[in-house]
Amino acid sequence: QITLKESGPTLVKPTQTLTLTCTFSGFSLTTTGVGVGWIRQPPGKALEWLALIYWDDDRRYSPSLKNRLTITKDTSKSQVVLTMTIMDPVDTATYYCAHRRLDTAMDTFDYWGQGTLVTVSS
Amino acid sequence: DIQMTQSPSSVSASVGDRVTITCRAGQGVSSWLAWYQQKPGKAPKLLIYATSSLQSGVPSRFSGSGSGTDFTLTISTLQPEDFATYYCQQGNSFPLTFGGGTKVDIK
Numbered sequence: 001q002i003t004l005k006e007s008g009p010t011l012v013k014p015t016q017t018l019t020l021t022c023t024f025s026g027f028s029l030t031t032t033g034v035g036v037g038w039i040r041q042p043p044g045k046a047l048e049w050l051a052l053i054y055w056d057d058d059r060r061y062s063p064s065l066k067n068r069l070t071i072t073k074d075t076s077k078s079q080v081v082l083t084m085t086i087m088d089p090v091d092t093a094t095y096y097c098a099h100r101r102l103d104t105a106m107d108t109f110d111y112w113g114q115g116t117l118v119t120v121s122s
Numbered sequence: 123d124i125q126m127t128q129s130p131s132s133v134s135a136s137v138g139d140r141v142t143i144t145c146r147a148g149q150g151v152s153s154w155l156a157w158y159q160q161k162p163g164k165a166p167k168l169l170i171y172a173t174s175s176l177q178s179g180v181p182s183r184f185s186g187s188g189s190g191t192d193f194t195l196t197i198s199t200l201q202p203e204d205f206a207t208y209y210c211q212q213g214n215s216f217p218l219t220f221g222g223g224t225k226v227d228i229k
Binding site: 037039046047048049052060061062063064096098101104105106107108109110112113114115 | 123158167168171172175177209211213214218219220221222
């Protein structure tokens with residue numbers, strides 16, 4: 001059974017760096033084809049993809065946020081970490097991590113964490 | 123970036139109705155289109171991937187079609203548990219992009 005869970009601060013101040021951890025079980029990030037992505041959703045708004053890391057350490061980022069994002073993996077801990085620098089109130093959102101669906105050439109997400117709401121405010 | 127445009131943004135329907143949601147891509151995405159369902163306060167749930175492949179466990183009343191730039195999600199017979207917001211997502215190229223969502227509510 002695949003599960004993912006996000007953890008990190010619920011409140012950050014403007015200009016601070018956000019660090020979110022996705023702890024997963026039921027799969028390994030050493031298996032060919034596996035990937036974990038981050039997606040966010042501001043309150044009442046649509047989903048926005050942020051980043052994706054693959055089993056082979058290939059990393060993809062949203063161009064609009066690329067300079068602020070870093071995604072890493074720790075396979076021994078079954079964790080993926082997302083850092084976002086220079087946080088701003090517009091970054092207030094629920095942040096999700098999700099498992100990339102296997103057995104398809106497209107990047108889509110079949111298992112999601114419950115999400116964690118991050119508020120940016122002084 | 124490939125812009126994904128959904129229509130309508132909201133639809134009011136009754137249990138038993140047939141509901142169709144459209145997603146248009148700003149450029150061709152081949153068949154790399156997915157649909158998600160999201161209920162308030164919950165994470166999105168994958169319904170369909172690669173245009174028409176049903177995710178395991180998803181009822182057969184959900185179906186997808188299309189290719190290139192125009193795609194459709196159809197709910198053949200709306201059930202009470204289907205009232206939610208639906209999003210399309212293209213997986214043809216990075217950055218991955220989502221549509222703005224279609225809210226299906228009770229008429």
